[in-house]
Amino acid sequence: MPYIAALPAGGNTVSAPARSVSDAAHNPLDLERDHLAASRDALRAMREDAEALDIRDVAANWVNAAILRAEIDARIKSLADLVHTPLFFGRLDYRESRQSFHIGRRHVHDADGDPMVVDWRAPVSQPFYRASKKDPQDVALRRRFGYVRGELTAYEDEHLSDPDEEEKASRLLQSEIERPRVGPMRDIVATIQPEQDEIVRAGVEGSVCVQGAPGTGKTAVGLHRVAYLLFTHRERLSRTGALVIGPNSSFLHYIEQVLPALGEMTVRQATVAELVAHVPVRGTDSTEAARVKGDARMAEVLRRAVRAGVTVPQEPCMVVRGSRRWRVPPYELAELVEELLARDIRYGAAREALPQRIAHAVLVRMEQAGEAPDDRVQDAVARNAAVKAVVKECWPAVDPARLVLRLLSDADFLAAQAEGVLTDEEQKAILWAKPARGPKSARWSEADAVLIDEVTDLVSRTASLGHVVLDEAQDLSPMQYRAVGRRCTTGSVTVLGDIAQGTTPWATASWEEALAHLGKPDAVVEELTLGFRVPRQVIAYASRLLPEIAPELREATSIRESPGDFSVRACAQEELTAGVVGACREALLHEGSVGLIAAEARVPVLARALDEAGLPYLAPGTETSTDARLTLVPATLAKGLEYDYVVLDEPAAVVDGEPDERTGLRRLYVSLTRAVSGLTVLHSAPLPAALAF
Structure with missing residues (x-):
C-alpha cells in the first residue's frame, strides 16, 4: 500500500545509487533524507573537483586552452546544486539484481565513482516512467518522493510485483502535476507519462x-x-x-x-x-x-x-598563356552552361564550378597540342582574366x-x-x-x-x-x-x-x-x-469550439482530479472593466500566477484600470523580473503560456480582433486553455454560440 508521510506542496527530482533493498527496512524517510544529504555532498565534491582542474600545462596553444576552459566552466555551471530543486524524485528497486537506484535530473557519483543518483535519461531509469502492474519490467518497487522547498517530506511506494496490491493513481504524482505555477515554465521530469x-x-x-x-x-x-x-x-x-x-x-x-x-x-x-x-x-x-x-x-x-x-555566351573565351592563345568557342561554353543548369545544383556552387569547367576545356587543348599541364595549371587558367570575364557575364x-x-x-x-x-x-x-x-x-x-x-x-x-x-x-x-x-x-x-x-x-x-x-x-x-494541466471543466468548455475550428481532432480529456475553479460571468458593458479588476483581486488570493488575457484593443483600458486599482502587473516574458504575480497578456501572445488562474476579458472582443470568425474562435480557444487551476470568463457582449449556456 502507498505510504504518505506528508502530502507535499510539490517537488523536483534526480536519481541515485546502487545499494541493497534491505537498507530501507528501518525509518525509510530518515534513510532517504540521509541519502539526499550524502548526494548533495557528493555533488559538491564533483563541482569542487571540476573547479580545481589546472589546465595551464595541458593545452597546446591559447585557442585550445580557451575552448577547454569554456568546457570546464560549462561543466562547473551544470553541477550547481539548486536549493529548491531536489536531487532525486524517485527510486527503483529491481527484483533480480536486488539493487536500488535513485532517479534524478543529473548523474551524481561518490568518491569511488559509484552512482548516488542516476540521470533520468539513462536506460536503467526508463522503467520509472513505463513500468506497470501488467509490465513490471523487473521492478519490484517504484518510490516517488514529495518535497517542500527542497526538503524531502514524503514518499509513496508502488509494489509492482505484488499481485494483491491494487493499482491506484499516485497522489504525489497528482500533487506535483497540480502544484501552482509561479514564474517561467518548469520541467516535468518527475511526472512524464x-x-x-x-x-x-x-x-x-x-x-x-x-x-x-x-x-x-x-x-x-x-x-x-x-x-x-x-x-x-x-x-x-x-x-x-x-x-x-x-x-x-x-x-x-x-x-x-x-x-x-x-x-x-x-x-x-x-x-x-x-x-x-x-x-x-x-x-x-x-x-x-x-x-x-x-x-x-x-x-x-x-x-x-x-x-x-544566366545567359549563353555569344563570344569565344580566349586564354593567353605565354606565347600561346587557347580558344574555347561559344557553342562549347554554351554546353558547359547548359550542363550546369540541367544539374540543378546550387547557384553559387555552379558559379564556382564554371571557371574550372572552362579551364578543363583549355587543358584538353593543351594536351592535344603536346603539353602536359597539371592541376596547378588548371587552377591558374580558372583564375585567368578572360575566364573570369566570361563567368561574370554569363553567370x-x-x-x-x-x-x-x-x-x-x-x-x-x-x-x-x-x-x-x-x-x-x-x-x-x-x-x-x-x-x-x-x-x-x-x-x-x-x-x-x-x-x-x-x-x-x-x-x-x-x-x-x-x-x-x-x-x-x-x-x-x-x-x-x-x-x-x-x-x-x-x-x-x-x-x-x-x-x-x-x-x-x-x-x-x-x-x-x-x-x-x-x-x-x-x-x-x-x-x-x-x-495534465488544464482542469477538466475548463478543457470541456473550450472543447465546445472544436466542431467549428478543427472538427477532425479528438476532444482532449484531463486526468486531473480537481475540476478547477471555473465560472462565466455576464456584466453590463459599463461594469465590465471593474468586474475584471475584481476577478483579478480574487485570483490573487490564491497561490500561484495569474494571467489576465484580453483582446489587443482592450489591453490599454485594462492597464489603466489595474494602475488605478493599485494592482502591479507584468508583461509576458518578464515574470521573473519582480515579485508581481499578475501578467496582462494580449490574446495574440497567450499561445504556449500558462497561468494558475486566468481571467479572460470579453471573449467577443478576442474573436472580433482577428480577420475572420474561424481564426477568432481559434484565438479564443487558445485563451481559454491557458489556465492550470482556475478560469473566470467575464463578458458584456454575447458569447459565441458554442459557449453560451
Whole structure:
C-alpha cells in the first residue's frame, strides 16, 4: 500500500545509487533524507573537483586552452546544486539484481565513482516512467518522493510485483502535476507519462510530429526529448548542434529555464524571424500579401529569379598563356552552361564550378597540342582574366536581398518569373507600391526576410543542425517551414503543435502537408489527447469550439482530479472593466500566477484600470523580473503560456480582433486553455454560440 508521510506542496527530482533493498527496512524517510544529504555532498565534491582542474600545462596553444576552459566552466555551471530543486524524485528497486537506484535530473557519483543518483535519461531509469502492474519490467518497487522547498517530506511506494496490491493513481504524482505555477515554465521530469516517454526517447534518426491538445505537455515533451538526445548522442549533437524554435520572444523567455534545469546549457533558442534575420524588419504586409509570400509556390518563383541572369555566351573565351592563345568557342561554353543548369545544383556552387569547367576545356587543348599541364595549371587558367570575364557575364553573382528587392519592385521582372505560378491578382498583392532605392532603405517585412533566406539557400547551402525542436508549428507558412527544414536537412526534427490553435491566415491545414514542406514527409505523427494541466471543466468548455475550428481532432480529456475553479460571468458593458479588476483581486488570493488575457484593443483600458486599482502587473516574458504575480497578456501572445488562474476579458472582443470568425474562435480557444487551476470568463457582449449556456 502507498505510504504518505506528508502530502507535499510539490517537488523536483534526480536519481541515485546502487545499494541493497534491505537498507530501507528501518525509518525509510530518515534513510532517504540521509541519502539526499550524502548526494548533495557528493555533488559538491564533483563541482569542487571540476573547479580545481589546472589546465595551464595541458593545452597546446591559447585557442585550445580557451575552448577547454569554456568546457570546464560549462561543466562547473551544470553541477550547481539548486536549493529548491531536489536531487532525486524517485527510486527503483529491481527484483533480480536486488539493487536500488535513485532517479534524478543529473548523474551524481561518490568518491569511488559509484552512482548516488542516476540521470533520468539513462536506460536503467526508463522503467520509472513505463513500468506497470501488467509490465513490471523487473521492478519490484517504484518510490516517488514529495518535497517542500527542497526538503524531502514524503514518499509513496508502488509494489509492482505484488499481485494483491491494487493499482491506484499516485497522489504525489497528482500533487506535483497540480502544484501552482509561479514564474517561467518548469520541467516535468518527475511526472512524464508513458505515452510522453515514448516520444521523448524516440531515436535521433527519426523525426516526430506531436499533435497535442492544450495541457497535454507537448512543449515539455519536445524540450525533454532534446535533453534526452543530447544525453544519448552527446558526441554527435555536440558537433552538429541542437536548436529550439518558438513562436515569439515571450514564449522563449517562458521556457528558457527548462533545459538548464536538466543540465543542458548549450541549446540555442530562437524564433523563425531570428533565423532569417538577413535584413532589418521595419515593414508589415497586408494579410493577402503575407499569404502569397508565404505560399510554397514562391519557392519556384524565386528559383526562376535566381537563374534569370544566366545567359549563353555569344563570344569565344580566349586564354593567353605565354606565347600561346587557347580558344574555347561559344557553342562549347554554351554546353558547359547548359550542363550546369540541367544539374540543378546550387547557384553559387555552379558559379564556382564554371571557371574550372572552362579551364578543363583549355587543358584538353593543351594536351592535344603536346603539353602536359597539371592541376596547378588548371587552377591558374580558372583564375585567368578572360575566364573570369566570361563567368561574370554569363553567370553573374547574386545578392539575395537585391534580387528579392527587384522581384518585389519590378512588375515586369515579377511577371516573367511568376508566369504560370501566381495569378495577376497575387502578383499585384506582393508588388511594392513604392520601390526602394536599395536593400538598406527598404521596409522589409517578416515574410520578405523568409524570401531572402530562400534565395540565400538557393545560392549556397544552409548549414544543417543535428536536431531541431519546432514548437507552435501550426502557425507557420509553407515558406517558413522550408526555412526551418533547411536547418535540419541532415538532422532530425521534433514538430510540436495543435491544428486547433492555428491563428494565422496560412495556418497549417494538415500535418502531412506541413511535414512535406519541412522536408520530413516520413516523420511519425503522434497525437496526445490526455491532458495534465488544464482542469477538466475548463478543457470541456473550450472543447465546445472544436466542431467549428478543427472538427477532425479528438476532444482532449484531463486526468486531473480537481475540476478547477471555473465560472462565466455576464456584466453590463459599463461594469465590465471593474468586474475584471475584481476577478483579478480574487485570483490573487490564491497561490500561484495569474494571467489576465484580453483582446489587443482592450489591453490599454485594462492597464489603466489595474494602475488605478493599485494592482502591479507584468508583461509576458518578464515574470521573473519582480515579485508581481499578475501578467496582462494580449490574446495574440497567450499561445504556449500558462497561468494558475486566468481571467479572460470579453471573449467577443478576442474573436472580433482577428480577420475572420474561424481564426477568432481559434484565438479564443487558445485563451481559454491557458489556465492550470482556475478560469473566470467575464463578458458584456454575447458569447459565441458554442459557449453560451
